[in-house]
Amino acid sequence: MKNPLLLALIFVAPVAWPEADLAGFWQHEKEPVWIEMRPDSAVGVVVRNDNRRDRVEFQVVTDLTATDKHNVWAAQVYAAQLQEYRNARITLESEDLMSFTVKVGFITRTVEWQRVSEVPNVVKGE
Numbered sequence: 001m002k003n004p005l006l007l008a009l010i011f012v013a014p015v016a017w018p019e020a021d022l023a024g025f026w027q028h029e030k031e032p033v034w035i036e037m038r039p040d041s042a043v044g045v046v047v048r049n050d051n052r053r054d055r056v057e058f059q060v061v062t063d064l065t066a067t068d069k070h071n072v073w074a075a076q077v078y079a080a081q082l083q084e085y086r087n088a089r090i091t092l093e094s095e096d097l098m099s100f101t102v103k104v105g106f107i108t109r110t111v112e113w114q115r116v117s118e119v120p121n122v123v124k125g126e
Contacts, residue, residue, distance in 0.1 A: 022073065022090070026098055026113035034119045035060055037098075044075075048119050061100075064090070077102055 022037050025047065032050035044061030062085060064075040077088035077100050088102045096115040101108060 021071070021095065022092055022098070025116045025119050027116050029112040029114065034116065035113070036119075037061070037064075039064060039073075042075075044077075061088075061090070079104070 022039050025034055025036050026044075027034050032048075033046065033055075034048040035044045036047045037044045042062065042064040043059045044064065046055045046058045046060055049055045058078070060078045062076045064073055066072075067074055071092040073090040075088050075090050076085040077090075078084070079086045079102060082104070086102045086104060088100050091099050091101070093099055093112075098113045098115070099110050100113070101110045103109075
């Protein structure tokens with residue numbers, strides 16, 4: 001009787017692992033922007049933006065849901081140039097590299113984010 005329970009736990013437990021791996025702080029590949037991915041709340045929130053301080057606490061990712069593929073999520077990601085949310089695929093490429101891929105018409109754009117252990121403090125006087 002213990003074997004079926006153990007087998008069920010083996011198949012159920014890994015489903016939650018990818019979401020836990022996505023959680024944390026991430027820095028944009030080229031811009032001085034940091035976000036915190038909060039899979040438990042299904043959002044990604046800007047925690048620092050050196051170019052647009054008014055964007056702090058802005059939800060750049062909403063409706064985050066795991067897909068049936070390992071380390072891949074579906075979400076709505078804010079496309080600043082379009083000033084609207086667009087369907088996106090979020091992929092955990094490795095433990096420290098996440099990508100957002102958004103397709104608009106024939107154009108596909110991917111933005112990479114590097115995991116950081118913490119967000120740097122803002123220097124006083126900035």
